[in-house]
Structure formats: structure tokens, C-alpha cells
Amino acid sequence: MKFLKYLSVLSTIAMMFVLVGGALVTKTESGMGCGANWPFCYGDWSFEMFIELSHRLVSGATGFLVLLLSILSWKLIGHIRETKFLAFVSIFFLVAQGLIGAAAVLWSQSDFVLALHFGISLISFAAVLLLTLLIFEIDQKFDASSLNITVTYRRQFIWLTVYIMFVVYSGALVRHIDSSLACQSWPFCNNSQPFSFDYHLGQWVQMGHRLLAGIAFVWTWFIFFRIKRDYRHHRVMYQGWMIATIFISIQVILGAFIIFTIGNLIIALLHALFITLYFGLLCYFLLLSYRSSKI
Numbered sequence: 263m264k265f266l267k268y269l270s271v272l273s274t275i276a277m278m279f280v281l282v283g284g285a286l287v288t289k290t291e292s293g294m295g296c297g298a299n300w301p302f303c304y305g306d307w308s309f310e311m312f313i314e315l316s317h318r319l320v321s322g323a324t325g326f327l328v329l330l331l332s333i334l335s336w337k338l339i340g341h342i343r344e345t346k347f348l349a350f351v352s353i354f355f356l357v358a359q360g361l362i363g364a365a366a367v368l369w370s371q372s373d374f375v376l377a378l379h380f381g382i383s384l385i386s387f388a389a390v391l392l393l394t395l396l397i398f399e400i401d402q403k404f405d406a407s408s409l410n411i412t413v414t415y416r417r418q419f420i421w422l423t424v425y426i427m428f429v430v431y432s433g434a435l436v437r438h439i440d441s442s443l444a445c446q447s448w449p450f451c452n453n454s455q456p457f458s459f460d461y462h463l464g465q466w467v468q469m470g471h472r473l474l475a476g477i478a479f480v481w482t483w484f485i486f487f488r489i490k491r492d493y494r495h496h497r498v499m500y501q502g503w504m505i506a507t508i509f510i511s512i513q514v515i516l517g518a519f520i521i522f523t524i525g526n527l528i529i530a531l532l533h534a535l536f537i538t539l540y541f542g543l544l545c546y547f548l549l550l551s552y553r554s555s556k557i
Contacts, residue, residue, distance in 0.1 A: 263338065263397075266331075266334050266335070266338060266339075266397055267397055267398060269327065269330060269331050269334065270331055270335075270390070270393060270394035270397045270398070271394060272327060273324070273327045273328050273331045273390050273393075273394070274387075274390050274391050274394050276320070276323065276324040276327055276328075277324060277328070277356075277383075277386065277387040277390050277391075278387065278535065278538060279320050279324070280317075280320060280321050280324050280383060280387075281380065281383050281384065281387055281534060281535075281538050282531050282534055282535055282538075283313075283316070283317040283320055283321070284317065284359075284363075284379060284380060284383060285380070285437065285530065285531055285534035286313060286317070286527075286531060287313055287314055287317050288434075288437045288438060289437060289442075289527060289530050289531070290309070290310065290313055290527070291310070291440075292309075292310035292311075292313040292314045292317075293314065293366060293367065294310070294314075294367065295308065295310035295311040295312070295313060295314030295315065296311055296314050296315060296318070296367070298367060299367070300318075300363075300364045300367045301318065301322075301364070303315045303318065321360060321363070324356070325356055325357070325360065328352050328353055328356050328386070328390055329353055331349075331352070331390065331393065332349035332350070332352055332353045332393075333349075335348075335349050335393055335396075335397065336349050339396060339397065342396055344392070344396060344549065344552070345393070345396060348389045348390075348392050348393045348396070349389075349393065351385065351386070351389040352386050352389035352390045352393060353386075354386075355382050355383070355385045355386035355389070356383070356386040358382050358386075359379055359382040359383040359386065362375075362376075362378065362379050362382065363379060366379070374435065376434075376438045377431055377434040377435040377437075377438050378431065378434075379434065380430060380431075380433075380434040380534075381427055381430050381431050381434065384427075384430060384537075384538060384541050387538060387541075387542060388541060388542050388544075388545040389545075391542040391545070391546070392542075392545060392546065392549055395546065395549075409493070409496055409498065409499055409550060409554045410554065411499075411550060411551045411554040415485075415488075415489075415551065416551040416554075418485055419544065419547045419548055419551050420548065420551075422478070422481055422482070422485070422544065423541075423544045423545065423548060425474075425477075425478065425481070426478060426537075426540070426541055426544060428474060429471070429474045429475055429478050429537075430537060430541070432467065432470055432471040432474050432475075433471050433475070433533075433537070435467055435471070436467055436468055436471050437530075439463070439464055439467060440464070441463075441464030441465070441467050441468050442468075442520060442525050442530070443520075443521070443524065443525050444462070444464035444465045444467070444468045445465055445468045445469065445521070446521070447521065448472075448517075448518045448521040448522070449472060449476075449518070450469075451465050451468065451469050472517070475513070475514060475517060476514070478510060479510050479511070479513075479514050482506060482507050482510045483507060483510075485503060486503050486504065486506075486507045489503045498550065499550075502543065502546070502547065503547070505543060506540060506543045506544065506547075509536050509539050509540040509543065510540055512536050513533065513536045513537050513540060516529055516532050516533040516536060517533060520533060
């Protein structure tokens with residue numbers, strides 16, 4: 263079991279590298295760094311080739327780790343009711359994101375299709391993260407039924423998680439159509455004329471993403487104040503959602519700093535990292551909600 267714990271932590275970290283690495287490939291326009299070849303890499307050595315090849319190697323190694331984790335989890339802790347589902351989801355969506363990446367290299371894909379890549383990887387990451395939590399039995403330190411998560415809160419968690427997938431897609435689309443700096447000011451595209459709507463596609467996508475992200479920010483804070491009122495003495499609910507609120511707040515700040523720093527690469531990668539952490543935490547609350555309703 264100790265080996266399984268180490269493997270789960272390593273797989274979770276590796277999945278984070280895959281997600282951030284994919285964002286790096288997109289931001290540096292390195293998707294064709296290996297030419298129209300997959301899985302092999304041909305061509306002259308360049309910065310773009312190094313990034314794309316590194317991403318493929320990390321993704322391939324992560325695939326083997328997640329496959330091994332899924333098989334061992336199924337075998338060793340399959341009696342935990344969520345294990346088999348999470349094991350299947352983690353490997354299925356990891357393979358799906360790999361196939362989409364391969365298709366993007368071998369056959370030209372539209373930006374709207376390529377934007378799906380990050381969201382699919384995000385689902386696989388969340389499944390691996392939840393498997394890790396099950397293996398470490400984090401949620402066995404308390405009786406989930408004692409949380410008494412109401413139907414209202416369960417619905418809020420479900421709808422917010424689904425909604426975040428649309429936010430993530432819009433953010434990925436911003437990167438894929440190279441519109442990160444389509445608007446030179448923040449929070450409006452043109453602060454001097456905030457309600458001027460003479461935008462081209464890149465600006466519409468950028469402003470649409472900001473609007474969706476702003477709603478997610480307000481929604482998360484709204485739930486936080488509700489949880490503070492109703493679950494103040496439940497450490498997992500209160501402190502857990504406090505962390506989620508911090509993550510979404512940092513995410514919004516980083517989004518603004520992408521504009522302020524004129525597309526700084528490190529800021530952009532941190533932007534991808536924090537939405538990954540936020541989504542993983544959301545999925546943990548879905549797990550808690552499910553267990554609270556079933557126990």
C-alpha cells in the first residue's frame with residue numbers, strides 16, 4: 263500500500279506537469295515543433311521542438327503511471343465504491359487527450375476543437391487527484407454523513423463544476439486563437455470606452471472569457487459566505503471552500519496580470535496551474551457531496 267501511495271502522489275504531480283506543459287506548448291506555439299509527425303519527432307533542433315518533444319515524453323510517462331495506478335487501485339482498493347469509476351475515468355480521458363493531441367499534429371484541427379484538449383486533461387487530473395485522496399483515506403478522518411451537505415449545496419457544487427468547464431474552454435480558446443493580448447486593458451477591453459462593442463473575434467473571445475471567469479469568481483464567493491454561515495464548525499467544508507475561494511481569486515488576479523505584464527509566460531502558466539487546482543478541489547467537494555448523500 264505504501265508503494266500505491268507514492269505512485270498516486272507521483273501520478274498527480276505528473277498530471278499537473280502535463281496540464282501546464284500543454285499550456286506551455288500552446289503559449290509558445292510549439293505544437294508543430296516536431297513537424298507533422300507523431301509519436302516520433304523529426305526535424306531540426308529548436309526551442310519549439312524541445313518543448314513539444316518534452317511534453318510528449320512527460321505525457322507518455324504520465325500515461326504509464328496513471329495506467330499502473332488505475333490497475334493497482336482497482337485491485338487493492340476496488341472495494342471502495344468510487345475507485346473503479348475514478349480509475350476508468352483517469353485513464354480514459356488521458357488517452358482521449360493524447361489522441362486529440364496526435365490528431366492536431368497529423369491532421370489540421372480548428373482552434374475550437376483544439377481548445378477541448380485542456381478540459382479533457384483536466385478531467386483526467388481530477389480523477390487521479392481523487393484516487394490519491396481515496397488511497398490516503400483523507401475523507402475517512404471524519405464521518406461524511408456528519409457534514410449533512412444539503413441538496414441545495416450539492417446542486418451548487420455540480421452546476422459550478424459544469425460551469426467551470428465552460429470557463430476553462432473559453433480560456434483555452436483564448437490561447438489557441440492567440441488572443442491573450444487582444445485587449446490591452448483590464449477589466450474592460452478598452453477602459454476609456456468600456457461599452458464600445460466594435461470588437462474583432464479575438465476581443466469577443468477575450469471579453470467572453472473574462473465575463474465567464476467573473477461570474478465564477480462571484481459564484482465561488484457567494485457559496486463561501488453561505489458555507490461560512492451554515493458550516494463554520496465543519497473544518498473540511500469551511501476551510502476547504504476557503505482554499506477554493508483563494509484559488510479562484512488568485513486565478514482572476516493572474517488573468518489581469520497577463521495583461522499588465524504583456525503576456526508574461528510564467529504568469530500565464532501559473533494561470534493554468536491555479537485553475538487546475540481549483541477544479542480538482544471542486545471535484546473533491548462533489549465526492550464529499552456524493553458520500554454525504556449515500557451514507
